Amino acid sequence: MAIESPSLHSDNLSFLSRRATGTGLLINGDWRGAASGRTLPTLDPATGREIGQIAAAGPADIDQAVQAARGALDTWRHTTPVERARILWAIADLIERHIDVLAELETLDQGKPLFVGRWAEIPGAINQFRFFAGQAMAIEGNTIESSINYQPAGKQMRTWTVREPVGVVAAIVPWNSPLVLTAMKLAPALAAGCTIVLKPAEDTSLTALRLGELMMEAGLPAGVLNIVTGLGAETGAALASHPDVDKIAFTGSTATGRAVLDAAKTNFKRVTLELGGKSPSIILPDADLDLAIPGVANAIFFNAGQVCIAGSRLYAHRSFFDKVVEGVARYAEGLQLGHGLDPATQMGPVVSRKQADRVAGFVAGARKEGATVVTGGDQAGEAGTFVTPAVVTNVRPDMEIVREEVFGPVLVAQPFDDVDEVVAAANDSQYGLAAGVWTESLSAAHRLSSAIRAGTVWINCHAMYDASLPIGGVKQSGWGRDSGKQALDNYLEWKTICAVV
Numbered sequence: 202m203a204i205e206s207p208s209l210h211s212d213n214l215s216f217l218s219r220r221a222t223g224t225g226l227l228i229n230g231d232w233r234g235a236a237s238g239r240t241l242p243t244l245d246p247a248t249g250r251e252i253g254q255i256a257a258a259g260p261a262d263i264d265q266a267v268q269a270a271r272g273a274l275d276t277w278r279h280t281t282p283v284e285r286a287r288i289l290w291a292i293a294d295l296i297e298r299h300i301d302v303l304a305e306l307e308t309l310d311q312g313k314p315l316f317v318g319r320w321a322e323i324p325g326a327i328n329q330f331r332f333f334a335g336q337a338m339a340i341e342g343n344t345i346e347s348s349i350n351y352q353p354a355g356k357q358m359r360t361w362t363v364r365e366p367v368g369v370v371a372a373i374v375p376w377n378s379p380l381v382l383t384a385m386k387l388a389p390a391l392a393a394g395c396t397i398v399l400k401p402a403e404d405t406s407l408t409a410l411r412l413g414e415l416m417m418e419a420g421l422p423a424g425v426l427n428i429v430t431g432l433g434a435e436t437g438a439a440l441a442s443h444p445d446v447d448k449i450a451f452t453g454s455t456a457t458g459r460a461v462l463d464a465a466k467t468n469f470k471r472v473t474l475e476l477g478g479k480s481p482s483i484i485l486p487d488a489d490l491d492l493a494i495p496g497v498a499n500a501i502f503f504n505a506g507q508v509c510i511a512g513s514r515l516y517a518h519r520s521f522f523d524k525v526v527e528g529v530a531r532y533a534e535g536l537q538l539g540h541g542l543d544p545a546t547q548m549g550p551v552v553s554r555k556q557a558d559r560v561a562g563f564v565a566g567a568r569k570e571g572a573t574v575v576t577g578g579d580q581a582g583e584a585g586t587f588v589t590p591a592v593v594t595n596v597r598p599d600m601e602i603v604r605e606e607v608f609g610p611v612l613v614a615q616p617f618d619d620v621d622e623v624v625a626a627a628n629d630s631q632y633g634l635a636a637g638v639w640t641e642s643l644s645a646a647h648r649l650s651s652a653i654r655a656g657t658v659w660i661n662c663h664a665m666y667d668a669s670l671p672i673g674g675v676k677q678s679g680w681g682r683d684s685g686k687q688a689l690d691n692y693l694e695w696k697t698i699c700a701v702v
């Protein structure tokens with residue numbers, strides 16, 4: 202596979218010379234480098250070439266960013282809802298105006314095919330800001346008729362609740378869909394009146410920095426959004442444990458989620474966690490296979506499998522198991538791998554060498570344990586971090602490849618004979634993020650969507666997202682929900698007021 206270095210839009214060239222020089226910390230409205238002067242390289246995963254340097258923020262930078270967010274809180278939380286809505290809408294408009302250059306930058310940094318950012322993820326980010334612009338103007342408490350009856354004679358009791366912003370939010374996001382996952386944190390937090398310190402993933406910080414510029418241009422006051430880049434174990438850990446952060450909104454792996462939870466306990470920060478998954482795709486005997494086969498293939502191979510809700514465990518009825526495996530394997534073999542900026546590319550690289558080694562290691566490990574690798578699972582290309590899409594069969598439920606999140610283009614396929622058996626197999630996981638069920642039976646669709654323990658169940662589709670739909674997991678897939686009006690609750694406290702009048 203020969204990969205050309207892309208020629209970039211002039212907007213991105215000037216962005217890279219401005220911000221990818223180790224000066225991309227946004228603190229109190231100013232852009233600067235880390236106090237230590239340390240930087241980290243950021244690479245194009247399709248070529249392995251360096252795109253630029255991001256700042257490696259340390260404790261002193263984190264402290265300044267948190268203090269900036271604290272300083273901006275009182276003013277921001279008391280802006281009128283319509284003013285917050287106006288700014289959120291202006292941010293959406295600016296992202297929309299820059300959609301082509303943002304998609305290009307995301308592809309360069311993360312590796313995904315251009316169409317994924319251009320037509321799915323960045324429109325999704327825009328919708329987050331528009332949806333929460335509306336929600337900013339719909340925050341409400343309740344009046345409550347209490348039974349308190351010991352007020353002084355002639356007086357009356359009035360009791361009601363109000364919603365208040367939780368305060369300074371640390372938003373920590375992963376590398377698989379950087380811009381839209383960032384929007385899923387920032388939009389509801391800003392709508393609620395919170396101020397933010399954002400920590401993008403070290404491998405994919407660039408679109409967050411460009412978004413920061415656009416948000417300042419949209420009129421967001423200094424200090425309301427601060428951005429700190431750097432390694433998780435240093436920058437992320439310092440932010441998560443900072444005593445003046447009120448809430449952590451985290452998306453990432455279940456293992457890091459545990460570390461974040463630990464860091465939060467020092468001052469009982471509020472925590473929401475969007476964590477890993479090992480989601481089942483189930484094809485029932487009455488499914489329309491013309492829809493189901495490409496559907497389950499896309500559920501795992503989209504974005505090279507680097508999707509938290511990827512359908513990574515396939516359960517197909519034994520009567521057509523071989524046909525389904527054959528169909529998905531042909532689909533995988535037909536995918537054109539290449540640089541995400543090449544319009545012919547259907548699957549890009551995985552994000553880093555570390556991730557490519559991890560994904561290929563899972564497949565090699567399964568082969569050693571006796572599984573059959575029907576296709577794929579090899580590293581490919583010369584300098585980039587490509588892994589060929591894999592289908593693995595003859596697995597046992599206790600194998601690592603069945604139990605652990607691979608977070609790459611690897612599908613494990615298992616046959617089943619009856620519905621109770623497949624529900625038990627689907628639920629036999631530490632995770633509970635999502636599931637896909639393929640069936641033409643209305644009653645089977647209802648029964649399975651109720652029986653499967655997951656935050657989302659898709660029927661005859663997969664990975665349907667919308668800003669209006671809550672998304673999140675049960676079991677070790679997390680706490681709380683992003684998106685939907687439920688996400689606003691993550692950033693609001695209740696206050697009860699009792700008045701004698």
Ligand code: NAD
Nearest residue numbers: 374375376401402433434437438453454457475476477509
């Ligand atoms: P990760 O947990 O390694 O990193 C996520 C973020 O946390 C990064 O910004 C990282 O720098 C930071 N971090 C790392 N160590 C930290 C620490 N000790 N303290 C604070 N921050 C720290 O995850 P990843 O590899 O970047 O992303 C892949 C994972 O994200 C997968 O498990 C995937 O399922 C999950 N994910 C979940 C959702 C969801 O909505 N549930 C969405 C996307 C991705």
